[in-house]
Amino acid sequence: MSFEARPTGDSDSRLATRFRYEELADFIAGLVESGTLPAGSRAPSLREISAQHRASLNTVVQAYKVLEDRGVLEVRPRSGYYVARMSAALPLPAPPRPPLHPTKVAVSGLMLQLLENASNEAYVPLGCAIPSARILASSKLDRILARTARVKGSLLNTYSPPRGELPLRMEIARRAMRFGQALSPDAIAVTCGCTEALALALDAVTEPGDAVAIESPTYFGLLQVLRMRGLRVVELPTDAETGVVVNALREVLVAGRVRACVLASSFQNPMGFTMSLENRREVLRLLATHRVPLIEDDVYGDIHFGKERPIPFSALDRHDNTIYCGSFSKTLAPGYRIGWVVPGRHMARVLESKLASTLATPVLAQTALAEFLSNGDYDRHLRRLRRQFADTLERMSRTIGQAFPPGTTVTRPEGNFVLWLELPKTVDTRALFVQALKKGVCFAPGVVFSASGRYAHCMRLSGGYGWDARIEKGLRTLGALAAEALR
Ligand SMILES: Cc1ncc(COP(=O)(O)O)c(C=O)c1O
Structure with missing residues (x-):
């Protein structure tokens, strides 16, 4: 030939x-x-x-x-x-092996530095896990808010009832029905974002000094919420594809080490995994047996790349042992600060805590959001968002494969918009973070996702701003810095 x-x-x-x-x-x-x-x-x-x-x-x-x-x-x-699918060419990160004992939450000093820089437009925005304003495209919602303020503003300038505005709770319940959560609007309490939902849920089922089982790595905001409540943690090992290692959770529960457990419903931040239905059922069974309540965080559930939205734990739970937390921050309106909690039998405790934390959630934002949800635009919006994020993560993975040093592994999420990278062990992403800022790039260093200083050789990269030449250049800059660090 x-x-x-x-x-x-x-x-x-x-x-x-x-x-x-x-x-x-x-x-x-x-x-x-x-x-x-x-x-x-x-x-x-x-x-x-x-x-x-x-x-x-x-x-x-x-x-x-x-x-x-x-x-x-x-x-x-x-x-x-x-x-x-080029990302498949890169191997997945190996499961971490944290000790299964309660530890105090030590929060990295880099967390504040990250938060300060993550939304600074001067940096290539790979650090911030919210969608950009361009992708959120909230002009329709903004118009509804402006009209609502003009027409009913003075009526809405008041405290909302303890559970929040009924029209919004009705919309949330209507949507929840689609993924198997049969809820009455009265089972829902509106909160200031998922952050408040998580805090209220923890207040309802723990006392300071208790230990809580969490995924490792986990979302750094959760670590802050736990730390501020004087709670300790047991970091559970996770697998990049299958999620929490169920045997590790079993061991912790049998030893009676935790009072509560916080898990992502799906597309966990930062690893992107979703546990199989079988494993979720087993987790629910174990938790119910040991009378340890589950707090589930479902902020990313609507951003699924596959056909079906994963079913949250609470929809599978037959024991009323799950407190569900959600928000619109990742899909529509992070600035509105609207989330919700479904506390089941803990509703009274949750409402008491709400009274002491923020008293009420802004009525105008709730009312505008309820109207937006009722007119069907949200589903179209979500379809666009999912396509955009799936495409962005694909392109990011491909570029990472080309630009990062050999030995780099990256996750392959089926939803969400973040990637978790494990670099060769000698690369310290804390030093890389400082160097990258000098070169105009922001990312989230691995240590902020651990309560015990783990993951110094890892990083989380956000695709929340979609794909463009600036993002690509930022990724290549990070890859070159990582390669230099190896030398
Ligand atoms: C897993 C997870 N839970 C909760 C939050 C906070 O959500 P909210 O902005 O609605 O308070 C975030 C934000 O990054 C997150 O990633």
Whole structure:
């Protein structure tokens, strides 16, 4: 078999002749890189490329084989060539192994630095886990808020009832029904974001000094909420795909080490995992047996890339042992600060705590949100968001694969908009964080996701701002800094 070769004009004799199949391979790789051929799409047929580029079929076959070797294309039996999901080419992070004993929550000093810089537009925004204003596209909601203020403003300038505004609770209940949560609006209490929901839930079931089982790594805001309540934690090991290691939870429960357990419903921050239905049922069974309540955080449930929204723990729970927490911060309106809690038998305690924490949630924001939810725009909005985030994470993974040093692993979430990277152990992302800020890039260093200073070689990267040349450049800058750190 012979392949066409052509001169490239390069003076180096080794490079002077590039094979035609190499040119074709680079051409197709360029289409993938630019997103013209998205991940998972069918690659152009061999005959198409052969005719378009006046290349022999053999040459095109060779080009596709090269792309297959590079992990750009994959062959599906009896179906042909497809653009590979490049993230699959990078291995997944290994499960961490924290000790299963209660520890005090030590919060990294980098957390405040991260929070200060994460929303500073001067930095490439890979640190901040909220969608950008462009992606949230909230102008319709803003108009509703302005009209509501104009028409009913003086009526709404008051405290809302303890559970919050009924129209909003009705909308939340209506949506919850779709994923198997049969709720009466009176079972819901509106809160100031998911943060307050988590705090009220913890207040209802723990006392200062108690220990709480949490995922490791976990969302750093939760660590702060736990620390401010004088709660200790047991960090549970997690697997990047299957979530909390159920045997570890069993061991902790059998030893009677915790008073409560906080878990993500799905697409956990920062790892992105969703536990299987089977494991979720087993977790519920274990927790009920040991009379340890579950607090579930479902802020990312609506951002699923697959067809179905995962079913939250509370919808599977037959023991009234779950307190559900949610909010609109990740999908629609982080600035409105609207979340909710479904506390089950702990409602009275939750409302008492609410009285002492924020008393009431702003009525105007609740009313505008209820109207927005009632007119059906939210579902269209969510469909766009999911497509955008799936595409962004795919492109980010691909760029990470090219730009970060060998030995880097990255998660493959099926929802959410963040990626968790594990770098070779000698790379300290705390130092990298400082260097990256100097180069105009912000990301979340691994240590802020642990109560005990773990994950110094890890980082979380957010795709909340979508994909553009600035994000790509920021990723390549981080990759180069990581490679330099290794040297
Ligand atoms: C897992 C998780 N829970 C809760 C929150 C806080 O949500 P809210 O802004 O609604 O308080 C965040 C924000 O990053 C989060 O990632």
